[in-house]
Amino acid sequence: MATAQDIVLIGSSRTGFNFNTHVWEETQGIKPINLSTDGKPPGSFLDDIVHNTSFNGTIVIGVTPVFWFDKAKNPWWNGAQKWVDHYHDETYAQKLGYFFSKPLQRHLVMLTSSELKFYNDLDLKSLINRISIPGRIEEERMLYNFSYHDEDRNLIMFPAMIDEPGFAEKIQYVWSGFLPYLPEYDVVKDDMPEVFEYYRKVIDIFKARGGKIIFIRHKSEEEWNKNTKRMLPRDKVYDPFMKMIQCPSYHFEDYEFMSKYTLPDWSHMYYTDALKYTKDMVNKLIEDGHLHSHKN
């Protein structure tokens, strides 16, 4: 059961890649609970924590603007909602299966398989689906897996992303396939009051019971940064939102330690960089009085 001293990380894949809970624990003395979700808006987690628990500790939210400023309960939310539902509906048989699978996963080499259906997964379905006979429908750009999870759900980028020429470009190619098609700000601006209001209500409830929320806008580069700025300009979306909700926030453009690393795929940090970034971030939060050190 999480206490008022506990820290919960929510956010999308950038939170999973960029923060490392082991380093966080070494730096602050408390291991945060990592609820980041790759490829999904994380709003369902915040909603569930606020409405279905009495947790009043600290929530650190990693903001990927295209996910965070999405209208609440859009179909896109379903992915994370399924995870939340699984947490509530998990049967004892499933819990038992997880308990038995942990030692196996620690000691055996597993063929990768993912709900995101990566092109380079190695389970039978993925291997079969690699066969393609083009011509009937427009084929989607296949996303390659470039990370693995550790037991605390930290995402660790494959060394191939910096060691193997061309591997990172395959990921960038996928991003280039949809980022230029993100809508202009004028198309989404009318949704913003509703999005802001939804979060304001949820955050007010959480703050009223003594909870604290800290926002982190992790770094993005190239196509990710360019198109995010086009769709959701900081001065019209992020800054007004932070002003409204009155929570501490850290934007990578404002801090050198947050923006100094090069992102192999324009969106996520390499593992060794993530370790240093986590340490710097936690120290900064302690220094600013948002977190307390629990190290003896």
Added chain:
Amino acid sequence: MLFNSLSFVVFLVIVLALYYSKIFSWTGKKRMLLFASYIFYGLWNPPLVILLWISTVVDWITGKKLATEENKRKRLYWLLLSMFVNLGFLTFFKYRDFLLDNFTTVVNSYGYGYQTTHMDIILPMGISFYTFQTMSYTIDMYLKRTERAKTFLDFALYVTFFPQLVAGPIVRAQDLISQFYEEKRATVNQFIWGLFLLTLGLFQKVVMADTLLSDTVDTVYGSGKILNFWDAWMGTLAFSGQIFFDFAGYSTCAIGIALMLGIILPDNFRYPYASLGFSDLWKRWHITLSSWLRDYLYIPLGGNRHGVVRMYAALMITMLLGGLWHGAAWTFIVWGGLHGTYLILERLQRQYLPFKITKWNGMFLAFTTFTCVNITWVFFRAREFKTAWNMITSMFYLNPDGEKVLANFDILKVGIVIGLLFICHWFMRNTSVEAVSKKIHPWALGVVWASMFFLIVIAQGSGEQFIYFQF
């Protein structure tokens, strides 16, 4: 607990180790099996084991009374009590919202502003199976067709025996309870064959249904679009394969697991997609349910003993209720109605246009039957009439400009899998896996077995629930 899960593998190993250890007497082993069956069921949702207990106790008491009571009226009351409890559970948990919605629609059509609130009740897994199984005992006792179970333990184990508790086969009392009277041990050959059947069943479920076919079905039936002729047909053919492999896979696992304990369960599928007509289909598809419906519904409704019209009415009512058994929705009733119509048309054909089935027209007849069955699967899978109608019109080429959602490879994959399935059923229709296995070299069987095991392992199923659990 799902057969295709790691927790079940551990569970089964423990149960087998205890079953074949010398620490228990036969009664002790039965107690262990009963306890294990409650664990098997309770790990899904513990409080719902209480329903099983109530059903077991009520039907045990009913059976006990029916064994000694000679007064016809009192016998009838005991039977009605059993049916009230079992069908009451079924109605409350499965059909309550459906009945209430339809009642509301009818009442409101007369101008009343009646509103209902759904109770959001969990459907207890396998309730349709175990209530039908336990009702067969009390009905048979009432009709004096079976002996009373010797002990409460034997009866409770009959109701709860974990291999077939959740999705059948629906076993009659005389076929299962009597097997519990004397100590059972699988022979080495039985144990190995049971393990082979468990592997075959998991292969059908994990590799064939979940890995090869389910995505195509979900893409087509979840598209929400009016589809192209080929996409509609391939999605439906994929579903016909998925539901067969899923359900036959479960039955094969159940039969295999029971055999590893030395217990024989009846066949539930006999190559149904090579059926020569619809009477034949229902002797091959979900055999234990169709025989249940025949014995406890069709025959009591009059069967073929009261003229043609009554027979057709009995046939249609049986199939409509058979459809409703599968799910609380009108689409399932239409599915049953279509099968009832097919059966009536087949009997009319036999009466007015009889022909001899030969080797040559047989395959055509089997193909026609399979095609007609696919039309019914649309209503089984679609859940909404709008989706079903869009699919049917596309399958009859009434939407030539329908959208394409499947890639060339998906069409090829489904075509190959379903083509092989049909051919396999055709060549196997008069034999069995066991008979074929005895004809081939053990090395060849070993290679097939190892290949299936390897494919199950690399499929890495994510523990998808069996489709029939929801019924």
